[in-house]
Each structure stands twice: as structure tokens, then as C-alpha cells.
Amino acid sequence: MQAWKEKYVSSIQKQKQPSPAPPEPGKEKLSLSLSANLERLLNRLGQSSDLVVRDFLLFGRYRAALVFFSSLVNQEQIQEHILKPLMARSDDHPGLPDNPAGLSHYIWNTALQVTQGTTEEDLSALPSGIVKGQLILLIEGSAEALVLDMRQVDTRGVEQPQTEQVIRGPREGYVEKLENNLSLLRYRLQSTDFRIEISPIGSRTQSRVALCYLDSLADPKLVAEVMRRISMIQTDGIIDAGYIEQFIEDQPLSPFPQVQSTERPDKTVAGLLEGRVAILVDGSPFALIVPALFNQFFQTVDDYTERFIMGSLIRIIRLIALAFSLFFPALYVSVISFNPELMPTDFAVAISGGRAGVPFPAVLEVLIMEVSMEVLREATIRLPQMIGGALSIVGVLVIGQAAVAAGLASPITVVIVALTTIGSFATPAYNAAIALRMLRFPLILLAGMFGLYGVMIGTILIINHLLFLESFAVPYMSPYIPGKWRDWKDSLVRVPLWWMRSRPSFLHTRDNTRLPASTPGNYTEQILQQGGETSEPFPADHNAAGGSRNQ
DSSP states (O other): HHHHHHHHHHHTTOOOOOOOOOOOOOOOOOOOOOOHHHHHHHHOOOOOOTTEEEEEEETTTTTEEEEEEEETOOOOIIIIIIIHTSSSSSGGTTTOOSSSGGGHHIIIIIIIOOOEEEEEEEHHHHHHHHTTTTEEETTOOSEEEEEEOOOOOOOOOOOOOOOOSSSSSSSOOOOOOOOHHHHHHHHHOOOTTEEEEEEEEEEETTTTEEEEETTSSSHHHHHHHHHHHTOOOOSSSSOOOOHHHHHHHOOTTTTSSEEEESHHHHHHHHHHHTHHHEEETTSSOOEEEEOOGGGGGGGHHHHHHHHHHHHHHHHHHHHHHHHHHHHHHHHHHHHHHGGGGGHHHHHHHHHHHTTTTOOOHHHHHHHHHHHHHHHHHHHHHHHHHHHHHHHHHHHHHHHHHHHHHTOOOOOOHHHHHHHHHHHHTTTTHHHHHHHHHHHHHHHHHHHHHTTTHHHHHHHHHHHHHHHHHHHTETTTTTTTSSSOGGGGGGEEEESOGGGGOOGGEEEEEEEESSOTTSOSSSHHHHHTTTTOOOOSSOOOHHHHHHOOOTO
């Protein structure tokens, strides 16, 4: 966290080199006595069953000890790559120094077969490394400790994302280990401009938080602002990326999410290529993408992997389902309660006959059914998958039929609530879907009190709130308001990929060009530029090098 604070200050002051940090108070130097160092170190670590102190003779000559937590390291690698070379006789090391003070550098340069390590003279810094999975080597007569990174924590393998299913696209999702998640990003984004900055957050958990961005694309002000907000987090623990999201969003009281979360590496890379910033937390299978706008929560990977006509049609259907799930129950209540003359006569008579015997007014009837559906949905999510699937189907059939038979609800109300629930499933992002589901209830209440005027008032309030929202200084309703025509190419519909030649202007990227203007779009445009003549798909030297298939 301190490193991010220093970088943020330096970016604001526009300095090429940050000023050196003053020496930290409370440093405790290591002594030359191995016993004294071990005693002070163990006093800081306390008693724990998985704390291991391994005494041995270094090169058969010097007393030494290894300190580590057995639950965080690979003990087989310690035996093979640490203890085995260090316990060899001194005859095998003709350049072995006589003074133990220089042993740490000699061991690191000649004896060990590990890739990550450093030396440390401050004893107060050693416990924090041990609890992170580092191994500490202490030597009698040396005031330096050798710190080796031997951490190995078992995690699940890379699997298909559970919350973001796609028909066509990659099947890889994030896991709980930060290194694995960063490797998934590096694999897809093989660029020297890709920057990863890691800092610990949380006074007790010391959770590692990684900030990812493309240096040649991301706005420096955006990167500095993300660093500033994360560095201001003062808490004892960060368990999941959702903690970070709640600390850094602009309007925490708003029902609409202002930070996008995803468990798909390909979706994260797509955001980075637009100039956004990604945040990953060790122990969380989700990445956060900022800034996040209203339009993003209703887009999926399928919108881009399919042809633009199909992707645009599906996106329009998804937005219609959004409006349907938000406004349909309120419109039904307002028309039934205040304006039945708006319905055709036969339809109004059928609805009145269905509502005969229902003891509740329309607004209370719809609210009871909506709450029942939300309870059923929540129970389905929390139950095991096999049981939850059966409960969702049986519960809807049984409860709906029983409510109609008992006269608690009319058939048309059950149909309205069922269609509304199905429409809410079309929203890809869970946090955006639940926000719209919760806003449905105040709209129903306004419709029950004021009719269509209440629905209009509620709609105006929602739109007004959306217009005032921002995500990291970017208007939440971009590219609609304010907007430019070139940004509308990926909004309500998606134009062909070769038409989206520039990045969104509201992100203020360093390089706004995605596809040069002189570059032809698809294969047909290339043929037209060449006067109707097709060219070979591969150069002649490629065919010569690879050989002919007929040979």
C-alpha cells in the first residue's frame, strides 16, 4: 500500500523519480547470535502447530536454521533444493568464505536452485514474510537472513465460469490464486505495455491486490485515481474482491453497480484493450473493471463472438426484457387499479372474472407474488445445485397453482409475475439484475398509489439518478448522455468490428486508434480495393518453407 501511495503522489507532482522514503521507525537489526535471533523471531510468531524450525549444519561447518510454516510451503522442494545443497560438505565448495558474515550472498549466488529470494537485516520484517509462505534462513555469526519464496497453496484448477456462461467463447475462468489469474491475463495479453502492480491491503490479512492496465492506453489520471482510492482503504482484512468494490465506488448508496466484476479473463482483457483498469485480489476468483458504465452490464461475450447482426438482435431483445421486467408489474397494477378503460373490453372482462374472489387489491396481490418469487429464487441459489433446480421448477408450479386455487391470486397475476421473472434472467450481470429487481417494488407501490402518474414519477427519478451517477469521473450513462456518434457503435446495437476503428472517447485513452482508417475492413473490402482480384492467403515463401501437401 505504501508503494502505491508513493506512486500516486509522484504522479500528481509529475516527477520522474519519486523522492526516497524516510527510514521506517521501529526496525530491529539481526544480531550475530543464531539463538538470540531465533528467540526474538519465535516470540513474534507465537506458538503454532505448523511452525517449523529446522536446525542443521551449513556445509558441515556453521550452525544454521530454517524457519517456515509447513502449511504454506512445499516441503519436498525444501528438502531437494534447499537442505540437500546446503548440507553438502565444505569440500564441495572450494570458494566458501571463512567469515560467516558473507555466507548469505555466497549461498544465493552458488548453492541454491531457487528463483526468488533476497537478504534481510531487519528482524521485524521477517514474520510478515513467513506468514506469506516465505522461508527464512538464519546463520550463526551472520547478521543477515536469507528470505526465499517457497509458497505453495493448493487451489482448484481452471474451470468454466459459473456465473457467465457463453455459447461461443473461451471456457476458462479465474481461480482463487492470484498468480494463476495473472498468468491467464499474460497469456492473452502478450504485450510489453501490460503493467501489473501488487500491494498488500489489510492490516491483518495482508491480502495482495493487483492493479492491471496497459501503460500505452490507460489514462494516467484514471490509474492514479484507482491507486489513490485503494491506498486509502484502512481495514484489517480483505476477503474478496467485493470488499474492494464497496470501498472504491463513487456512490455506495446507489442501487446500481459502478464497478464491473467478472470471472472471465477474456472479458478482462477486452476491458484493458479499451483503456480500463482491472483489479484482482488474491483469494478471489473475480476481477474488477473500472470505470464501469450502465451499458456494460447488459453486454456479453457472445455479442462479439457472433456476427454483428445476430449479436445486435440478441442485445435488443435483452434490453427489451430489461424494460419488461422493470416496468410490466407496475404498469399492470396502474391499469387494473386506475385506468381499466385502456384495456380492450373483452380482455378487461376476462381479467375481472379471474380476479373475482381475490381478497387483496391488485397492488398487494402483485407485491405478495413478487416477494414469494424472490424468496423462492434466493432459496434456489443457496441450496445445492441438484436440489435447487428441482425446487425452482416444482416451487413455481405448486405455489402458483395453489395460490390460484386458494383465491389468493388471479391467474393473470401469476402470469405477469412469471414473465417478469423470466425477463429478469436476461440481464447478464447479477449485481445489475438484482438492482433492477429491487427497483421493481417502489415502482409497484407508486403505481398502486398514483396509477400511471406514479409510474412516470418513478421512471423520472430513476433516470435522473442514472444521469447524476459517475464511475471514476466518467458519466454512468455514456455513451448515450453525453455521447458521440462513434461511441454509439457499441451501445444499443453492435456494428461490424471493422467499423469500430477507435476506442471510446469518454475513457480518454492515450492511443485512441484501434484500427487505422486506411486499413480495409473485411475480406470483401480488401477485394474491392485490389480491383476485384484476390490474393493468395499465404505468401510464396511460406508455401516454399512449409512444402506442398501433394509432395
